[in-house]
Amino acid sequence: MSNDGYRRIALGNHLLHTETLMLGYGYDPKLSEGSVKPPVFLTSTFTFPSADAGREFFDIATGRAAGKIDSAGGLVYARYNHPNAQIVEERLALFEHAESGAVFASGMAAIATTAMAHCRPGDVILFSQPLYGGTDALFHHVLPQFGIKAHTIADPASAEGLRAAVREAEAKGRLALIFLETPSNPLTTLSDIAVAAEMADESGKRQGHRPILAVDNTLMGPLFQKPLQCGADLSVYSLTKYVGGHSDLIAGGVLGSRKAMAPLRALRPLLGGSIDPHTCWMLTRSMETVGLRMSRAAENAATIAQWLTTRDGVKSVHFPALAKPGSIQARIYAKQCTGPGTLMSFDVGSRARAFAILDRLKIVKLAVSLGGTESLTCHPSTTVLSGLSEEERLAIGVGQGLIRLSVGIEHADDLIADLDQAFAG
Ligand SMILES: Cc1ncc(COP(=O)(O)O)c(C=O)c1O
Numbered sequence: 251m252s253n254d255g256y257r258r259i260a261l262g263n264h265l266l267h268t269e270t271l272m273l274g275y276g277y278d279p280k281l282s283e284g285s286v287k288p289p290v291f292l293t294s295t296f297t298f299p300s301a302d303a304g305r306e307f308f309d310i311a312t313g314r315a316a317g318k319i320d321s322a323g324g325l326v327y328a329r330y331n332h333p334n335a336q337i338v339e340e341r342l343a344l345f346e347h348a349e350s351g352a353v354f355a356s357g358m359a360a361i362a363t364t365a366m367a368h369c370r371p372g373d374v375i376l377f378s379q380p381l382y383g384g385t386d387a388l389f390h391h392v393l394p395q396f397g398i399k400a401h402t403i404a405d406p407a408s409a410e411g412l413r414a415a416v417r418e419a420e421a422k423g424r425l426a427l428i429f430l431e432t433p434s435n436p437l438t439t440l441s442d443i444a445v446a447a448e449m450a451d452e453s454g455k456r457q458g459h460r461p462i463l464a465v466d467n468t469l470m471g472p473l474f475q476k477p478l479q480c481g482a483d484l485s486v487y488s489l490t491k492y493v494g495g496h497s498d499l500i501a502g503g504v505l506g507s508r509k510a511m512a513p514l515r516a517l518r519p520l521l522g523g524s525i526d527p528h529t530c531w532m533l534t535r536s537m538e539t540v541g542l543r544m545s546r547a548a549e550n551a552a553t554i555a556q557w558l559t560t561r562d563g564v565k566s567v568h569f570p571a572l573a574k575p576g577s578i579q580a581r582i583y584a585k586q587c588t589g590p591g592t593l594m595s596f597d598v599g600s601r602a603r604a605f606a607i608l609d610r611l612k613i614v615k616l617a618v619s620l621g622g623t624e625s626l627t628c629h630p631s632t633t634v635l636s637g638l639s640e641e642e643r644l645a646i647g648v649g650q651g652l653i654r655l656s657v658g659i660e661h662a663d664d665l666i667a668d669l670d671q672a673f674a675g
Contacts, residue, residue: 258347268344272537276340290531291333296325313516329519334530338503341537342493345472346485348505352515353530357468357488358384359523360502364486365389365427366521367513368462371397373426376419376461378406378441380434380646382488383634385466389429399423406430406441407578412449425453430482431466432586435620436595436630436654437568437647438469440582447481462510468492468621473544474589483510491621492592495536495543499529543623543659547592550665551657555594557666561673563603565651569594592657593620595630601650604629608653610672613664620656625665627655 259266259275277288298304303324309315310323311330325331339351354360365388369375375389379402389400401419405411419425428450432441447463454460464484465477468491477485487493489501502523504514518524555569571590573579583590598604608616614625618633628634631650635643643649657665 259344269541271344272341272540275344276337288334288337288531288534290527292527293332294328296327296332298324312519313512328527329522329524332527332530334527334534335525338530338533338537341534342472342487342489342503343505346476346478346505348478348485349508350511350515351503351505352511352518353489353525353533354502354504354518354523355525355529356500356523357486357490357502358388359518359521360486360488360504361385361466362388363514363517363521363523364464364484364504365393365398365429366396367517368464369393369398369426372399372423373397374399374401374419374423375427375429376401376403376415376425377429378403378431378434380437380439380635380648381429381431382435382466382468383637385429385431387637398426403430403441406432406446407439407582409442409445409449412442412446413452416449416453420453420457424457424459425461426459428461428463429466430463431468432475433469433570433591433593435469435593436634436652438570438591438593438595439568440570440573440579440586442578442582443477443480443482443586450483464504469593470587470589470591473541474548474591475587478505480586483507484514489533490619492544493536493540493621494533495540495621495623497617497619497622497624497626499532499536501525501529501533544592545589546659547623547657548589550659550662551592551594552590553662554655554657554665554669555590557669558594558596563598563673565597565599567594567596593654594657595652595654597649597651598653599651601629601631604651604653606675607672610675611668612671613660613668614655620654622656623659625656625658625660627653630654 282289307324307326311326335353338353343351399422403415430441450461450463462483464486465482467477467485468488484504484506487503489503555567558564558567570583573583614627617626618628630648630652
């Protein structure tokens, strides 16, 4: 096998697909007694072959050796690096042909480290809305305590909306980070990543400092959307969702160029958001099937979203593939995504009606989170977005009648039968 340096791995002239590479890339059985699957390396620290090697490994792991931050050096200490994390990082990077990847103890650790690595006091973070509640709280309430200002983008789908927001943010301070969550959670509205990248370039020329464009790719990635290929600098994941995919672990990840990733990799061990070997081993196992799981669940989701549009009492259904033909949303979906994902939300008019439907469901489980093999549903206003005021929620289009649904890999007919009896009750 050969690797041309851009994560395109070939067998002779034949380029291998990510589906194949998920089963073995980044791990050599010869190094572990021939074990087909990687062992879980349950150790906190690693022996150095010599004192001088220890010095060099430390320089590389802490980011002091310029240009040598990835897995170029040896293993040091599990808060800096360990083999199970390196395997996940190598494999995750394949999905977006990224130069570098880093895994974290949670999606929030990945997002917080990204923001803190690229912003300093006085800087501004510009972000799309709605945003996952935890990210929203971090940007609106926590980072301002460290002098990092928040500014929101009213309309991240259009060039005019993005340009206006970038200008407003620049008026507040140095625009250091543009953060898009696309599709958004829970309304699945899409932001235009390529246009945001152009705006970041324009801003860079005006400010003399190009802001980093980071995209939360949790809802579509790694299968249906590749932010790095659309011009983003960083693609951020809650790996807890589709990549982990079984609702049994918490993890996060970031992909990007070596340059954009270097400050994150250096900060991760200092903030301590590093991930443990066992969770990484589970991620490696999950990544073997992520393509199969997401494709099947997305087929189910498309069937269910369509069915919901035919139900009496459903005021609106939010799902990327249902964007009105000819609309900006439909245009972004066509150019940016290769599938609809599996998350949708729909409005049944009132909290009482939403709670009644949620309480009657038998197969779909009432829980927050998404992207697992099983279908999960929740009431965003009183759970994941309960940190926002009613006024703030209404401003971003989340009313009390809204239900969020993450569709799993059950049989679509069974899910529809379950929803049908819940609606009818
Ligand atoms: C879009 C999105 N980003 C980030 C997060 C945070 O991820 P984690 O729970 O793994 O910290 C979530 C969690 O629900 C999410 O939905």
